[in-house]
Amino acid sequence: MTEDDATPDEDEAEGLTYAETGVDIDASEAATKALIGAAGEFEGDYAGLVDIGDQYLALATDGVGTKLLVAEAIDDYSTIGIDCMAMNVNDLLATGVEPVAFVDYLAVETPDEATSEAIGAGLQEGAERAGVALVGGETAVMPDVIKGLDIAGTCAGLAPKDAVFPGEAEAGDAIVGWPSSGIHSNGLTLAREAVTRNHEYTDPFPPAPERSIAEELLTPTRIYSEVLAPLREAETHAAAHVTGGGWTNLTRMGAFRYEITDAFDPQPVFEFVQEEGNVGDEEMHRTFNMGTGFVAALPEDDAETVVEASEDARVIGHVAAGKEAVSIRGLELRD
Numbered sequence: 001m002t003e004d005d006a007t008p009d010e011d012e013a014e015g016l017t018y019a020e021t022g023v024d025i026d027a028s029e030a031a032t033k034a035l036i037g038a039a040g041e042f043e044g045d046y047a048g049l050v051d052i053g054d055q056y057l058a059l060a061t062d063g064v065g066t067k068l069l070v071a072e073a074i075d076d077y078s079t080i081g082i083d084c085m086a087m088n089v090n091d092l093l094a095t096g097v098e099p100v101a102f103v104d105y106l107a108v109e110t111p112d113e114a115t116s117e118a119i120g121a122g123l124q125e126g127a128e129r130a131g132v133a134l135v136g137g138e139t140a141v142m143p144d145v146i147k148g149l150d151i152a153g154t155c156a157g158l159a160p161k162d163a164v165f166p167g168e169a170e171a172g173d174a175i176v177g178w179p180s181s182g183i184h185s186n187g188l189t190l191a192r193e194a195v196t197r198n199h200e201y202t203d204p205f206p207p208a209p210e211r212s213i214a215e216e217l218l219t220p221t222r223i224y225s226e227v228l229a230p231l232r233e234a235e236t237h238a239a240a241h242v243t244g245g246g247w248t249n250l251t252r253m254g255a256f257r258y259e260i261t262d263a264f265d266p267q268p269v270f271e272f273v274q275e276e277g278n279v280g281d282e283e284m285h286r287t288f289n290m291g292t293g294f295v296a297a298l299p300e301d302d303a304e305t306v307v308e309a310s311e312d313a314r315v316i317g318h319v320a321a322g323k324e325a326v327s328i329r330g331l332e333l334r335d
Contacts, residue, residue, distance in 0.1 A: 015279060015280060016279050017280075018190045018286070046091040046094040046240075047060040055161065056161060057156065058092055058095060058158070059157075060092050062087040062153070063150065063151060064080055064083045064152075065189075067083060069148075069188070069192060072149075074214045076118075077118040077119050080118075080119055080122050081118075081120065081124070082122045082221065083122075083185045083220050084153045085130055086184075087185055089102075089130040089155055090221070090224055090293075093227060093239070093241070095167075096228070096231070097158065097163075099225070100158055101132055101134075102127060102134055102155045102156075103136060103137050104151060105140070105154075106149065106151045107149060107151075109141075109142070109147055110141070111139070115149070130223050163232055165239055166238065168238055169237050169254045169319045173300075173303075173318065174318050175258065175295055175297055175315065175318055175319060176296045176315055177263065177292045177295045178227060179222075180294075181221065183219065183273075184243070184289055184293060186244045187244070191273045193277065195213055195272065197276055199276070202214065205272070206272065216272075219269075224241075226310070227239075227296070230306045236296050236302070237299075238253035238254065238297045241293070242292055246286045246288050246333075247285045247333050251324050256320060257322035257323060257327065258317060258328075259319075259320055259327050263292050264291040264314075266291040281331060282331050285328060
């Protein structure tokens, strides 16, 4: 049966969701809460904060996820280290903490010098972009546990106690946003399933045929180091790194209604994923950053000052009292 012959109900049945590809965001969040509950509460949201007197020591840890499988498919790991660095650094920045040092953990099925060198070069590039010290790491060879490889890292940062963002937005705040560089390192399980329905990773990326689909998916996550200084100088109430969970991340800034009226346009990769996987609008916004990678909530006057101090920031909406939700592009998203 051709696509034209398919009925609307059949089209809908073929539409992909993140959960159907094996990643249930709700189940993942429940498991994370169970782990935190067993380990004990700690201060901080995007990063754990340790009181060391007049400062906080902050720690964040994260990996790259199934973006590794795209790299594996074309044997190009040159950007993976940047992603690993970015996912950790951006979480510290969302807390109001200056990243200082990074350590990585590479687990492999079989050691490969060329792959390790490419990942290491990416980590160094990411460290330079973030302005942090790359202080070494660990490589573990575990053929009975790992198939292929996995990489994760931990970033440490320091901040005076009065520099850390309170973490709670206020009704009436403006929301400042910064554009993403593309798909970043979240939702790749859904994206991979969608784009490989009718294509190979090595096929030209239709909106930019000079690049392959894999190259587009591997565009490294933007590192938002430049946002910290202007946000610290302003009365920033909270910030959010738009990662797993997509736009519902904004609710981590407090139980408010987030009215998004001028979000950055999604890059072509998002439309491509949506069309190839027949993914619904809400699912796309609950999974991906859809063009905006970092946001902050602060008073309107301060917001304008931050925008003026940034090359590519703008006010994208505001915080309102009401039932917790994110209103964007006609959608009502709830965590």
